[in-house]
Amino acid sequence: MLLKILISSIFSLLFFLHFLHGFNIKVSSKEENLQVDLTTNLMKQCYPTVKSIYLITDSQENSLYLNFYTVIGTITLFEQSKNFTSNLKKKSPISSVIISLRSSSKLEEALVDAKWRAFNQFFIILDGGGTNNGCYNAQYFLMEAWRNDILKAVFLCWNYQKQIPQLYSFNPFNSYAPMSWEKVAVVSAINGHPWTLFVQNYDTGIATCESLFFGRTSDLGRYIIKFGLFNLPPFLSYKNISGVATINGYDYEIIKLLVKELNATLVIDQIAAFLGRFDNATSRGLLWRVAKGQVDLTMNSLILRAISKSAEITYPFHGAELFAISQHRLSPGHDSQLFSFLPPSIFALLFITCILVFFLLLYLFKDPYSRNIVAIVLLLLNLPTPSTPITTNGRIIFGATLLGFTITNVIIQAKMNTVMSILNTEQNIENIEDINNLNYTVLTRRGILSQTLEANGVTNIKLVPHYISCSQLERHEAFVGVEYILRTHLTDTCHLSKHPIVPGLFVSYYTRSNWPIYPKMNKKLLMLFEGDLTRYISEKVLREYCVPNFQEVERYQVITLQHMEYAFYFFVGSSLMSLIVFFVELVIDID
Structure with missing residues (x-):
C-alpha cells in the first residue's frame, strides 16, 4: 500500500513539473515572439522601404534570428563566426542594424573591426538575455553603444510593469530631445560629460518615426x-x-x-x-x-x-602641391655675362696682335695708321681709325688685320646673342623632369611624400626624418615637401620651384573611424572653405614667417638695352675718344 502511494506521488510530481515546463515554454515563446512583433511593426511603420538590414546576435536560438525573414521580408544568407552570427554576405549598403545580445558587455566585441559601419545607419537594440529583463538594461545597452561611437540608436523593449512597449534613446551632449521624449536620467559618461537617457511609449498604431533618431550634434554642450x-x-x-x-x-x-x-x-x-x-x-x-x-x-x-x-x-x-627647394644657382651678372663667352686668352691674343701691328707700321714700315697709342684700342674694338696707311705693304697689313678683326667681331656678337638668349647652363629645379635630367638626389620624408615621388618617376630618393633647410643641402640635392612648410625653411640661398612639381594634392584632417561628430564637423569645415575664411587665415599665418625677398633670374633671357647698358656706355665713350684723337691729329697735320 505504501509503495503504491509513493509511486502515485512520483507520477503526480513528474506531471506537475511537466505542466510547469510546458507553461514556461509557452510564456517564454510568447515573450520572444513579442520582440519579433515589435521589431517588425517598427520597421514596417517607419522604414517600409528598407530591405538592407544587418542582424547581430550571439545565439542562433534567438527568436529574432529564427524569424528574420518575417522582419525584413527577404531571404538573407548567414555565416557562422567564432562568437557571433551575422549576415556578412550581404553586398548592398547596410542602412539599418538590429542588435540582439544577451549582455551589453558583448557589444564592443560584436562591433570590433566592423568595416560595414557608416554614418547614415541607425541601430535598433534589443535585450537578448533573460525574458524577464524587460526595459531594465536599456541604459546599459545604450551607454555601451555610445562608447562604441553609435549615436543613432534606440532600445526597444516591453515594460512588464506598465504592460506597454517602450523606446529608449539618449543624448550624450546636452539634455535636448523632441517633445515626444521624456527625460529619465542624467549620468556621467565619456570624459565625465553628462549623458541623458530618454524614454517614450511606443504606440504600434501611431507612427513616431520623425523623432526616433533626432539630431544631436548641433550643440555639443561643451x-x-x-x-x-x-x-x-x-x-x-x-x-x-x-x-x-x-x-x-x-x-x-x-x-x-x-x-x-x-x-x-x-x-x-x-x-x-x-x-x-x-x-x-x-x-x-x-x-x-x-x-x-x-x-x-x-x-x-x-x-x-x-x-x-x-x-x-x-x-x-x-591645396597641398609638392614643391622643391635646392641651393640657388645664381646666374652671372649682366656685366660679367657680356664677356663670359670670350676666354681671356683669346682677348689677350687679339690685344697683342693690335700692339704688334701698331708698332710694326709705325717703326718698321714708317706708315702708321695713327701716331696715338689709343688707336690700338680702336682697332681692337673694330672702331674707325683717324687714317689709314699710304704704302701698299702698310695697307695690306692693316687691311688684313682690319678684316680679321671685323670677322672676329661678327662671330663674337653672334656668340654673345646666343649665350644671352638660351637656357642657362646652371639650371634650378622647376618641374619633375628636372630632378632626373639634372641628376638631383631628392630628400623627402617617408610615407605619402616618397610614395608620390616614386609614382611620378623619381628614382634617386633619400629618406630623412624631418624637414630640412637649404643650408643642409649639397649642390646636387633637393628637398621636396608641401609649399606651406617649405616656406618656413627658406633662406637667401634657397631656390623654390616657381610651380608645383606634383600638383593635384590637397590637405585634410583625419579623425578616428566612425567618430559621431565627424559629419557635423566636416559640414562646418566646408562652410568655412566656401566662405573663403581659410584663405584669410592662411595668408595671416604665412605673414608671420620669413619669406626671402630676393628676385630669381628668369631661366630664359633675351638680350635687351638693359643687358647692354655698360657695354653701350663703353662703346660711346670709346667712339668719343676716337673722335677727339682724330681731330687732334688733323690739327697736327695742318700745322
Missing part, C-alpha cells in the same frame, strides 16, 4: 574633443616656455573656429614626437593613436592621398 598634435610649422607651432604652453599656427586657427561653432571644448590630449602610420603599433605615432581611438582628431594637416579605412577624412580645404 563636450570634450581630444586632439593630437606634433610640432610642424606653419600648420602647428607648439612651445613650452617655463611651463607655459603656447600653441599657434594655421591648423590651430581653423580648429578654434570649428570648436567654437560646435560649442565644444578643445583638449590637447597627445603631443606626438612623429606622425607614424595607422597600422604601426610598434612606433605608436600620432596616426596609430587616431586609429585606436585614443585621439579624436589630429591637428596637423595631412595629404589626402593617404586614404585609410582606419580613419575618417575631412573635406580638403586647401
Whole structure:
C-alpha cells in the first residue's frame, strides 16, 4: 500500500513539473515572439522601404534570428563566426542594424573591426538575455553603444510593469530631445560629460518615426574633443616656455573656429614626437593613436592621398602641391655675362696682335695708321681709325688685320646673342623632369611624400626624418615637401620651384573611424572653405614667417638695352675718344 502511494506521488510530481515546463515554454515563446512583433511593426511603420538590414546576435536560438525573414521580408544568407552570427554576405549598403545580445558587455566585441559601419545607419537594440529583463538594461545597452561611437540608436523593449512597449534613446551632449521624449536620467559618461537617457511609449498604431533618431550634434554642450598634435610649422607651432604652453599656427586657427561653432571644448590630449602610420603599433605615432581611438582628431594637416579605412577624412580645404627647394644657382651678372663667352686668352691674343701691328707700321714700315697709342684700342674694338696707311705693304697689313678683326667681331656678337638668349647652363629645379635630367638626389620624408615621388618617376630618393633647410643641402640635392612648410625653411640661398612639381594634392584632417561628430564637423569645415575664411587665415599665418625677398633670374633671357647698358656706355665713350684723337691729329697735320 505504501509503495503504491509513493509511486502515485512520483507520477503526480513528474506531471506537475511537466505542466510547469510546458507553461514556461509557452510564456517564454510568447515573450520572444513579442520582440519579433515589435521589431517588425517598427520597421514596417517607419522604414517600409528598407530591405538592407544587418542582424547581430550571439545565439542562433534567438527568436529574432529564427524569424528574420518575417522582419525584413527577404531571404538573407548567414555565416557562422567564432562568437557571433551575422549576415556578412550581404553586398548592398547596410542602412539599418538590429542588435540582439544577451549582455551589453558583448557589444564592443560584436562591433570590433566592423568595416560595414557608416554614418547614415541607425541601430535598433534589443535585450537578448533573460525574458524577464524587460526595459531594465536599456541604459546599459545604450551607454555601451555610445562608447562604441553609435549615436543613432534606440532600445526597444516591453515594460512588464506598465504592460506597454517602450523606446529608449539618449543624448550624450546636452539634455535636448523632441517633445515626444521624456527625460529619465542624467549620468556621467565619456570624459565625465553628462549623458541623458530618454524614454517614450511606443504606440504600434501611431507612427513616431520623425523623432526616433533626432539630431544631436548641433550643440555639443561643451563636450570634450581630444586632439593630437606634433610640432610642424606653419600648420602647428607648439612651445613650452617655463611651463607655459603656447600653441599657434594655421591648423590651430581653423580648429578654434570649428570648436567654437560646435560649442565644444578643445583638449590637447597627445603631443606626438612623429606622425607614424595607422597600422604601426610598434612606433605608436600620432596616426596609430587616431586609429585606436585614443585621439579624436589630429591637428596637423595631412595629404589626402593617404586614404585609410582606419580613419575618417575631412573635406580638403586647401591645396597641398609638392614643391622643391635646392641651393640657388645664381646666374652671372649682366656685366660679367657680356664677356663670359670670350676666354681671356683669346682677348689677350687679339690685344697683342693690335700692339704688334701698331708698332710694326709705325717703326718698321714708317706708315702708321695713327701716331696715338689709343688707336690700338680702336682697332681692337673694330672702331674707325683717324687714317689709314699710304704704302701698299702698310695697307695690306692693316687691311688684313682690319678684316680679321671685323670677322672676329661678327662671330663674337653672334656668340654673345646666343649665350644671352638660351637656357642657362646652371639650371634650378622647376618641374619633375628636372630632378632626373639634372641628376638631383631628392630628400623627402617617408610615407605619402616618397610614395608620390616614386609614382611620378623619381628614382634617386633619400629618406630623412624631418624637414630640412637649404643650408643642409649639397649642390646636387633637393628637398621636396608641401609649399606651406617649405616656406618656413627658406633662406637667401634657397631656390623654390616657381610651380608645383606634383600638383593635384590637397590637405585634410583625419579623425578616428566612425567618430559621431565627424559629419557635423566636416559640414562646418566646408562652410568655412566656401566662405573663403581659410584663405584669410592662411595668408595671416604665412605673414608671420620669413619669406626671402630676393628676385630669381628668369631661366630664359633675351638680350635687351638693359643687358647692354655698360657695354653701350663703353662703346660711346670709346667712339668719343676716337673722335677727339682724330681731330687732334688733323690739327697736327695742318700745322
